Amino acid sequence: MRLTLKVWRQKNGNAKGSLETHQVEADEHMSFLEMMDVLNQQLVEDKKEPVAFEHDCREGICGSCNMVINGRPHGPMQGTTTCQLHMRHFKDGDTIVVEPWRAKAFPVIKDLVVDRSAFDRIIQSGGYVSVNTGQAPDGNSIPVEKDLSLMAMDAATCIGCGACVAACPNGSAMLFTSAKVSHLGLLPQGQVEHKKRTQSMVAQMDKEGFGMCSNVGACEVECPKEISIENIARMNRSYIGSVLSTDK
Amino acid sequence: MKLDSKIPKGDLATKWSEYRGTMNLVAPNNKRRIEIIVVGTGLAGASAAATFGELGYNVKAFTFHDSPRRAHSIAAQGGINAAKNYQNDGDSVYRLFYDTIKGGDYRSREANVHRLAEVSTEIIDQCVAQGVPFAREYGGLLANRSFGGVQVSRTFYAKGQTGQQLLLGAYQALSRQISLGNVKMYNRHEMLDLVKVDGKARGIIARNLLTGELERHAAHCVVLASGGYGNVFYLSTNAMGSNVSAAWRSVKRGALMANPCFTQIHPTCIPVSGDYQSKLTLMSESLRNDGRVWVPKSQEDAQAIANRTKTALDIAEEDRDYYLERRYPAFGNLVPRDVASRAAKTACDEGKGVNKTGLAVFLDFAAAIERYGKAEATSQRIDNPDKATITRLGEAVVEQKYGNLFEMYEKITGENPYKMPMKIFPAVHYTMGGVWVDYNLETNIPGLFALGEANFSDHGANRLGASALMQGLADGYFVIPYTIGQFLSNEIRTPNINPDLPEFKQAEDETKVRLQRLLDIQGNQSVESFHKRLGKIMWEYCGMSRNAEGLKKGRQMIRDLKKEFYSDVFVPGTQEEYNPELEKAARVADFMEHGELMMVDALDRNESCGGHFREEYQTPEGEAMRNDNDYTYVSAWEWDDDNPILHKEELQFENVELKTRSYK
Ligand SMILES: Cc1cc2nc3c(=O)[nH]c(=O)nc-3n(C[C@H](O)[C@H](O)[C@H](O)COP(=O)(O)OP(=O)(O)OC[C@H]3O[C@@H](n4cnc5c(N)ncnc54)[C@H](O)[C@@H]3O)c2cc1C
Ligand code: SF4
Ligand code: FES
Numbered sequence: 001m002r003l004t005l006k007v008w009r010q011k012n013g014n015a016k017g018s019l020e021t022h023q024v025e026a027d028e029h030m031s032f033l034e035m036m037d038v039l040n041q042q043l044v045e046d047k048k049e050p051v052a053f054e055h056d057c058r059e060g061i062c063g064s065c066n067m068v069i070n071g072r073p074h075g076p077m078q079g080t081t082t083c084q085l086h087m088r089h090f091k092d093g094d095t096i097v098v099e100p101w102r103a104k105a106f107p108v109i110k111d112l113v114v115d116r117s118a119f120d121r122i123i124q125s126g127g128y129v130s131v132n133t134g135q136a137p138d139g140n141s142i143p144v145e146k147d148l149s150l151m152a153m154d155a156a157t158c159i160g161c162g163a164c165v166a167a168c169p170n171g172s173a174m175l176f177t178s179a180k181v182s183h184l185g186l187l188p189q190g191q192v193e194h195k196k197r198t199q200s201m202v203a204q205m206d207k208e209g210f211g212m213c214s215n216v217g218a219c220e221v222e223c224p225k226e227i228s229i230e231n232i233a234r235m236n237r238s239y240i241g242s243v244l245s246t247d248k
Numbered sequence: 249m250k251l252d253s254k255i256p257k258g259d260l261a262t263k264w265s266e267y268r269g270t271m272n273l274v275a276p277n278n279k280r281r282i283e284i285i286v287v288g289t290g291l292a293g294a295s296a297a298a299t300f301g302e303l304g305y306n307v308k309a310f311t312f313h314d315s316p317r318r319a320h321s322i323a324a325q326g327g328i329n330a331a332k333n334y335q336n337d338g339d340s341v342y343r344l345f346y347d348t349i350k351g352g353d354y355r356s357r358e359a360n361v362h363r364l365a366e367v368s369t370e371i372i373d374q375c376v377a378q379g380v381p382f383a384r385e386y387g388g389l390l391a392n393r394s395f396g397g398v399q400v401s402r403t404f405y406a407k408g409q410t411g412q413q414l415l416l417g418a419y420q421a422l423s424r425q426i427s428l429g430n431v432k433m434y435n436r437h438e439m440l441d442l443v444k445v446d447g448k449a450r451g452i453i454a455r456n457l458l459t460g461e462l463e464r465h466a467a468h469c470v471v472l473a474s475g476g477y478g479n480v481f482y483l484s485t486n487a488m489g490s491n492v493s494a495a496w497r498s499v500k501r502g503a504l505m506a507n508p509c510f511t512q513i514h515p516t517c518i519p520v521s522g523d524y525q526s527k528l529t530l531m532s533e534s535l536r537n538d539g540r541v542w543v544p545k546s547q548e549d550a551q552a553i554a555n556r557t558k559t560a561l562d563i564a565e566e567d568r569d570y571y572l573e574r575r576y577p578a579f580g581n582l583v584p585r586d587v588a589s590r591a592a593k594t595a596c597d598e599g600k601g602v603n604k605t606g607l608a609v610f611l612d613f614a615a616a617i618e619r620y621g622k623a624e625a626t627s628q629r630i631d632n633p634d635k636a637t638i639t640r641l642g643e644a645v646v647e648q649k650y651g652n653l654f655e656m657y658e659k660i661t662g663e664n665p666y667k668m669p670m671k672i673f674p675a676v677h678y679t680m681g682g683v684w685v686d687y688n689l690e691t692n693i694p695g696l697f698a699l700g701e702a703n704f705s706d707h708g709a710n711r712l713g714a715s716a717l718m719q720g721l722a723d724g725y726f727v728i729p730y731t732i733g734q735f736l737s738n739e740i741r742t743p744n745i746n747p748d749l750p751e752f753k754q755a756e757d758e759t760k761v762r763l764q765r766l767l768d769i770q771g772n773q774s775v776e777s778f779h780k781r782l783g784k785i786m787w788e789y790c791g792m793s794r795n796a797e798g799l800k801k802g803r804q805m806i807r808d809l810k811k812e813f814y815s816d817v818f819v820p821g822t823q824e825e826y827n828p829e830l831e832k833a834a835r836v837a838d839f840m841e842h843g844e845l846m847m848v849d850a851l852d853r854n855e856s857c858g859g860h861f862r863e864e865y866q867t868p869e870g871e872a873m874r875n876d877n878d879y880t881y882v883s884a885w886e887w888d889d890d891n892p893i894l895h896k897e898e899l900q901f902e903n904v905e906l907k908t909r910s911y912k
Contacts, residue, residue, distance in 0.1 A: 012826070027522060031660075034524050037776070044774040044829070049820045052828055054314070056487040058527045059656060061412055062318045084659045109458060110826050117435065120315050124427040128420035129379045133299040133725045134370070136377035140334060143388025153381040153406060156413060160317055183379065190379045 001026050001092040005039060007051055008099045010108050017108065019097065032075065032085040033058060033065065036098075053112040060084040060224065063159030066166070067112055068099040073163035073222045081161065081224040101166035105173070105209045116162050118208040119176060125204035126197040127180045129190050142188050149187070156183040157225045164219035164227070170211030175219040177205050178235035179227045185238060195242035202239055251504075251884055251897040254686040255359040260903045261342075264363040268730050272737035279304035282736055283467035283744060285452055286310065287439045287494050290319030291411070291717060292700025293473030294418035295724030301425030303729060308465055309422070309431055310454055312438040312489065312831070317419045320475055320487040321720065324411020325532035325653065326395065327403035328717040330368040335392050339400040341365045346904060348715060351397045351584050352680070352708020353858035353874060354906050355507070355882070357899060359687060360705050367726040368718050372404055374725055378417040382406050395713035396533055397584035397911070403714045408532055408652045414717055418724070437463070438831065439494045440763075441755045442470065442501045442696065449498075449696035450745045453755050457831065460824040462759055464752040466745035469695040469735060471728065472498060473720075476679040476701035478511065480839045480846065481791070482783020484676035485517060485530040491835040492842045495683050495702050503691045504884040504895060506684035506704035508842065509850035512711055512859050513792050514677035515541075515588035518660055519608040528675040529660055531611070532653055533713040536581045538616035538646065539670070541588070542570045543600035543609050550600045560602070560610055560669045571595055579911040586710045586859045586872075587911060589674035593792050594870060596673075603671055612669035617642035674792060678716060680707040680859065681849075684884040684897075688731035689723060692884075695735055699723035704882070709858025763823050766833045771816030775833045778813050782806065782836065786843050794850050795863040803847040810840045845885055848892050855879045876906050 003024050010017030024042070026035045033055050040050035056064040065082040069075035075085045090096065098112065106114040156179070164175035181198050184190030190197075213232060220229040256267040274282065286297040286309045294316050297309040313319060331344040344365040349356060372390070376382065382404050383391040392401040406413040425431040434454065440462070441453040451466035474494035478484040499505050516531045516539075544550045545567050552558035571591055573580045583591075592609050595601070602608050621642025625633040628641070643666050647654065657665050683691055683698040685705055690697050700720040707715065789802030813836070821827040856865040856872035857879070865873040882897040 027524060029521050030524050031526075034526050037526055038524065041774055041776060044776075044818060044820065045772075047818065047820070050829060052826065056313070056318055056489050057320070057323045058488060059323060059529050060659075061409065062320075062322050062487060064314070064318050079655075080659065084656070086659065086662070088662060113826075116314060120317075120423065120433075120435070123420060124423040128424045129377065130424060131374075131377045131421075132302045133295075133374060133421075133729065136370075136373040139332070139372045139376040139382075140389050142376075144384055145388055146384045146386050149381050149384045152379075153413075156381050156406075156416065157409060159322075159412075160315070183381070187379050187381065189377055 001028060001087065001090070003035070003090065004095040006095065006097045009051065009111055012110055013107055026087050028088040030087045031058065031083060032067070032069070032087065033083050035087055051112065052110045055083055058083040061159060063161040066101050066114065066161055066163070068101065068166060070097050073101065073166040074224050079224060079226050081159070101162055103165045103171035105171060106162060106165060116160070118210070119160050119162065119173070121208060122173065122177055122201055122204045123180065126193070126200040127184070129184060130193060144187060152183050152186040155179045155186070155227065155231055158227050159225055161224060163222045163224060165210065167218040167222035168211065169216060169218070170214060172213045172219070173205050173208070173210035174213040174232045174235070175223060175227055175229065177201050178231040181235045181238070182231040194238065198235060198239050198242050249692065249886070249895050251684070251692070251895055252686060253357065253897060254688055255357065256687065260358060260362050263359055264366055271730055272733050274733050274736050274740060276304050278740040280306070282306065282739065283308065284732070285465055285467040285470045286473060287452065287470065288319070288473035288475060288700070288702070289316035289422065290321035290473060290475055290700060291415055291418055291720035292702070292724045293471070294319070294415065294422045295721050296471060296473060296699055296728050297431050298418060298421035298425050299725055299729045301428070301430030304430070307425070307431040308434065308467060310434045310437045310439055310452070312436065312457060314435055316422055316433070317416065319415060320490050321415045321717070322412050323487060324717055325408045325530065326534040327393065327405035327410045327714040328371070328414065329395070329402050329714040330372045330404060330718065331365050331402060332369050332372060334390060335401045337400045339402050343400065344368060344402065347398045348706065348712060349708070349904055350909060351712040352710055353909055354708065354876070354880070354901065355857055355899065356706055356708035358901060358903055363727065364706050364719060364722050367722045370726055371718060371721045375414060375417050378421060380406060380413045380417045393534055394537055394582060396536060396582045396588065397579070397712045403534070405534065408534070408650060411717060414721065418721070439474070440497065440759045440834065442498045443752050443755045444501055444693065445745065445749060445751045448694045451747060451752060453752070453759050458826050460822070460827060462756050464747035464756055466747040466752065468739050468742060468745065469697065469732065471697045471699060472683060472702050473699040473724070474702045476682070477839070477842060478676045478679050480782070480843045481676040481786045482779050483520065483525060483528050483787070485514060485528050488527060491839070493835050493838045495698070496838040496842050498683060498691070498693070498696060499887050501693070503693050503696060504684040504886055505681070505842070505845060506882050506884045507681040507709070507849065508846045508885065509790065509853065509860055510680035510709050510858060511676060512585055512678040512680060513589040513674045515585055515592055515674050516611060516672045517675035517677070518657065519603055519671055519673040520605065529656065530675070530677065531657060531670060531672055533585070535611060535650060535653065538649070539581065539611040539613050540570055540615055541572050541581055541592070541609055541611055542568045543595045543602060545569045547599040550602055553602045554604050554606065560612070569600070576911045583911045584710060584712060589792060590861060592674055608671040608673045610669040611672045613646060613665065614669070617646055617666070620645035678711055680704065680709060680711055684882070688734050689728050690731070690735060697728060697732065699728055709860055760823070763830060763834060766817065766819050766830065766837065767823065769814065769817050769819070771818050773816050773818060775817060775819065775829060775836055778809065778817060779832070779836045779839070781809055782840055782843055785809065786846070790846050790850055793861045793863050796851060799847045799851040803844055806840055806844045806847065813837065813840065841887070845887065845892055849883055849885060852883060852894060853879055874908070880906070
């Protein structure tokens with residue numbers, strides 16, 4: 001299949017970027033990133049700089065890949081990361097626009113690569129259970145209800161890709177943050193620090209320049225791991241609870 | 249060079265606890281003065297860095313990723329072993345030890361493996377306490393499943409995303425130490441050289457990947473946790489960035505590379521579909537709990553399926569060859585990986601492959617769906633359920649167990665594995681070989697340690713499923729935090745190492761020259777194209793089966809390729825900027841030398857054991873023939889451009905008897 005690509009090129013964070021047009025010959029069994037590999041191979045053969053983009057696992061789990069494809073983070077398929085998107089979902093002759101995540105808190109580094117270290121800092125502000133190595137009791141000493149554990153697992157499958165932020169008109173990181181707050185807060189092991197954690201993670205999120213949540217819901221639609229917006233509601237409840245309660 | 253494994257004396261079962269109880273310690277006030285560099289923050293590195301931080305050391309941790317959470321460990325699917333015996337099925341520390349020694353085809357150290365089995369139970373406790381959402385039973389207790397090569401259920405899992413959840417646990421523990429100021433994290437920094445001062449490892453040269461700047465980092469010691477080198481084959485299940493460079497640069501500074509030819513080919517991966525392919529996707533071994541592996545009995549049927557005139561469903565039960573169940577009745581579909589992979593190759597060599605390349609076999613869930621469906625119907629008190637109901641209920645159970653894997657399969661292949669058996673084929677997956685370390689996980693360079701997949705220590709010639717996560721976390725949480733004291737207790741009077749020492753300057757200059765050389769070639773071929781060609785040579789001559797002639801030829805081909813690379817590769821851009829092509833070029837250059845060493849090692853080992861199958865050494869039935877008289881040793885190689893030097897560490901077996909590995 002023959003495709004026209006309009007790809008975002010930007011030399012570095014300070015430079016002005018623009019869309020560059022290329023023709024690519026692809027195969028319908030390729031993944032989207034393999035199609036990008038073809039483009040880069042072409043560019044290198046022409047002694048030009050290849051398009052910089054992030055990727056690693058290429059199986060939807062590391063959260064590295066991040067392309068806005070025809071206006072949608074991770075492209076048209078639901079529950080799919082960029083690396084898992086296959087060319088069979090496109091047609092011969094299509095024009096495809098490829099851009100980086102766009103959000104104030106995720107500045108562009110080069111081409112399609114953005115800086116998502118703000119997510120790390122949100123986790124550092126409290127997204128953990130304070131237990132040192134060797135302090136743990138036996139794994140079966142606290143039984144955990146199966147359904148609860150599954151709910152925690154669902155929230156914990158967030159891959160930290162940032163599509164939720166890129167999808168949100170406000171650039172909010174609520175889905176990401178609430179997924180971690182829910183994952184830990186639902187489990188007895190994470191309960192002890194739940195209130196404190198919620199407050200500090202929300203505070204850090206604001207500090208990083210992520211926007212407010214106005215319940216648009218685009219995050220849930222574009223999240224490749226289908227993290228539920230219910231997590232946001234859960235976090236809001238516990239946030240309000242934690243701010244109102246006097247004992248922190 | 250005399251290799252001293254430093255295995256403590258005493259009884260196998262109590263050796264570790266006695267050693268741990270009498271080891272040299274570093275007092276808390278001294279820990280604050282000591283700096284440790286950790287290279288790599290996957291499971292092994294993140295758990296080590298976090299624990300060092302908790303203990304009070306000053307830690308600098310490095311990853312080339314933009315965040316520790318992206319490490320290749322994130323992709324591990326199936327689970328992690330531990331000798332908890334929660335299922336009361338006869339498991340014990342000894343049994344896990346024995347299974348691992350046997351699974352590794354008697355090419356690993358007894359003492360290391362026993363220690364691994366001992367600390368396995370603590371890992372689970374630790375991870376549960378961190379909030380890792382392991383699968384649970386209705387009663388709220390932890391659930392288990394089985395993996396290949398064993399007859400007990402000791403694998404803990406979090407759906408098909410166990411590695412993700414364990415890594416997030418370690419990442420969160422690490423994040424806590426970062427926020428407390430005990431660990432300084434260097435994301436997007438790649439170690440490009442090891443710096444030795446007076447023979448000891450005292451620092452690294454790292455490149456800031458965003459600016460291209462070379463930085464000198466000094467410390468009292470250096471811990472490598474940089475992962476495995478499966479990508480030397482280009483196509484593998486490893487993440488695209490996984491590479492050998494941190495280990496290889498250390499080898500160039502005098503560390504030894506042990507058993508490099510021991511690579512694991514995983515039997516259940518999605519087959520290659522075309523030349524453009526960039527990586528292979530694993531379908532977790534846990535699927536072999538419920539999936540049955542088969543090919544058609546006749547070549548005609550295989551042909552018909554490949555040509556799409558028939559499908560798997562058209563092949564009658566009696567015309568199918570469930571070859572693992574037939575050849576290995578005791579373990580059936582759960583034979584170890586090396587055995588399952590070779591059997592798939594044999595079936596395809598006989599012309600029974602079921603796709604257009606002839607390189608695929610079926611993994612079929614129909615029987616499991618029916619079995620689970622019937623059980624579900626009974627528990628839901630549905631009398632005389634019809635076939636559709638059974639199928640629906642059964643598919644729901646299978647979905648709960650393996651849903652994300654099935655989904656992944658469908659996304660890649662476009663086929664629905666609930667209805668049509670999966671097509672699978674072996675692919676490079678894991679490297680048992682790695683940097684040589686002693687019992688303390690210290691290399692032959694004092695002050696240089698290696699953990700996780702980067703070292704060679706515990707898996708011998710073949711790794712059992714769900715044991716890499718166990719080893720990475722054992723090394724990081726429960727071994728190195730103690731054993732590093734053996735080195736550091738003698739360093740408490742050493743002031744902070746000065747990065748302005750001439751050794752640092754020299755290493756930095758050499759790195760700069762090395763990178764510039766790659767940029768200055770300005771040839772005509774891409775880095776990627778060289779990597780692909782290297783991978784093809786490795787797979788052809790040093791892959792699932794090897795022979796002396798091929799290995800010699802392969803070695804020469806790599807040497808020729810290396811020459812061509814240094815005269816015709818094209819790397820755009822400059823050193824002083826974000827330049828992913830330059831990063832790749834430096835890694836591929838190291839892969840070429842390492843690949844050559846793998847050929848040399850495979851040629852030296854005139855026997856078949858574990859993942860190393862030499863065609864000259866097999867029984868008439870095609871089973872591997874080990875040679876314990878001559879090859880019960882670890883090959884530890886000192887690099888030399890022309891004649892790598894072999895150092896042997898003889899393996900002593902005092903507690904298990906060396907037997908022919910049989911899964912029949
Ligand atoms: C698809 C797949 C599924 C698997 N499933 C299982 C399973 O179910 N059970 C199991 O037990 N095992 C499994 N494994 C194996 C297991 O995941 C790995 O062996 C293990 O995670 C390796 O961990 P590690 O910490 O040693 O290395 P990695 O996770 O590879 O981490 C390496 C780290 O080193 C860093 N690094 C490397 N080089 C440099 C450098 N030069 N400078 C700076 N940083 C560097 C990287 O950035 C990264 O942080 C699986 C493997 C694959 C490929
Ligand atoms: S919530 Fe979803 S979209 Fe947001 S970072 Fe996590 S996985 Fe990505
Ligand atoms: S490359 Fe890892 S999620 Fe896409």
